[in-house]
Amino acid sequence: MPAFRSWFFVVAILLSGGAHAGGGPFGIDHRIHYDNSGIWKRTNQNVLMYGTITAVFGGALAFGDNDQLGDTFWRSVDAMAVTGLSAEAMKYTFQRKRPSQTDDPNDFFAGSHAQSFPSGEVAAISAAVTPFIVTYGRDHPAVYALALLPVYDAVARVKTRGHWQSDVLVGAALGTGIGLWAAHRDSPLIVSWLPGGFKVGFIHRFK
Numbered sequence: 001m002p003a004f005r006s007w008f009f010v011v012a013i014l015l016s017g018g019a020h021a022g023g024g025p026f027g028i029d030h031r032i033h034y035d036n037s038g039i040w041k042r043t044n045q046n047v048l049m050y051g052t053i054t055a056v057f058g059g060a061l062a063f064g065d066n067d068q069l070g071d072t073f074w075r076s077v078d079a080m081a082v083t084g085l086s087a088e089a090m091k092y093t094f095q096r097k098r099p100s101q102t103d104d105p106n107d108f109f110a111g112s113h114a115q116s117f118p119s120g121e122v123a124a125i126s127a128a129v130t131p132f133i134v135t136y137g138r139d140h141p142a143v144y145a146l147a148l149l150p151v152y153d154a155v156a157r158v159k160t161r162g163h164w165q166s167d168v169l170v171g172a173a174l175g176t177g178i179g180l181w182a183a184h185r186d187s188p189l190i191v192s193w194l195p196g197g198f199k200v201g202f203i204h205r206f207k
Contacts, residue, residue: 022105022165023104023105023106024105024106024164024165024166025166026165026166026169028165028166029105029164029165029166030105030165031099031103031161032158032159033159034159034160034161035159035160036159036160039152039156040155040156040159040160041160042160042162044156045121045153045156045157045160048125048149048152048153049121049124049125049153052124052125052128052149053080053124055128056073056076056077056080056128057077059073059076060073060074060076060077060191064191065187065188065191068135071187071188072131072132072135072136072183074188074190074191075131075135075182075183075185075188076127076128076129076130076131076132076179076182077188077190077191078182078185078188078189078190079127079128079130079131079175079178079179079181079182079183080124080127080128081190082127082178082181082182083123083124083126083127083174083175083178083179084120084123084124086123086174086178087118087119087120087123087124087171087174088120090117090118090174091115091116091117091118091120092112092115094108094109094117095108095109095110095111095112095114095115096108096109096110096114096115096116096117096164096167097110097114097116098114098115098116098161098162098163098164099116099158099161099162099163099164100161100162101114101116105164105166116162116163116164116167117164117166117167117170118163118167118168118170118171118174119153119154119157119162119163119167119168119170119171119172120171121153121157121171122150122153122154122157122163122167122168122171122172122175123171123172123174123175124175125149125150125153125175126150126171126172126174126175126176126179127174127175127176127178127179127182128175128179129146129147129149129150129179130175130176130178130179130180130182130183131179131182131183132146133146133147134179134180134183134184135183150172150175153168154168154169154171154172155168
């Protein structure tokens with residue numbers, strides 16, 4: 001999909017800050033000017049992250065799995081859950097220090113306190129929006145604008161030195177890949193494990 005392919009290049013350009021010798025797995029990682037103000041503030045990042053969680057889980061419970069919208073919400077739940085587990089496993093495996101902890105982007109295997117790689121937030125937001133883009137993007141191109149949410153978070157996480165450039169790019173790839181998996185399953189996974197009432201949803205149940 002063009003939207004998924006292109007936004008990686010957008011993020012790379014936004015975070016590069018011009019020619020700069022870098023390190024890390026892709027040779028692009030370096031600290032950029034610290035900016036925790038305006039739209040990049042950490043509090044705004046938290047609003048996006050927790051707002052995404054609330055919207056996805058709330059939508060799944062509200063609509064159930066009885067229609068396309070509810071089904072898409074549950075696929076987004078699947079994607080976020082699997083992505084969260086995968087990102088945490090990678091963080092504990094690679095144990096990379098954040099830019100706020102070191103100026104060396106090659107500082108991996110530094111202990112369990114070092115959890116920069118990959119960005120779990122960018123991964124989660126990418127996972128959340130991907131099933132909606134897959135389901136509705138072709139008929140409603142405006143839905144592709146949802147890709148701006150992980151783009152914003154990726155840039156913000158680097159600007160506030162929460163992550164290196166490769167952290168957010170790998171996080172986005174992880175979330176998008178799992179989101180595509182969830183979107184193309186025969187049916188949502190987690191809802192199939194729950195009691196049947198969750199398939200109905202509160203909106204349909206109290207009509």
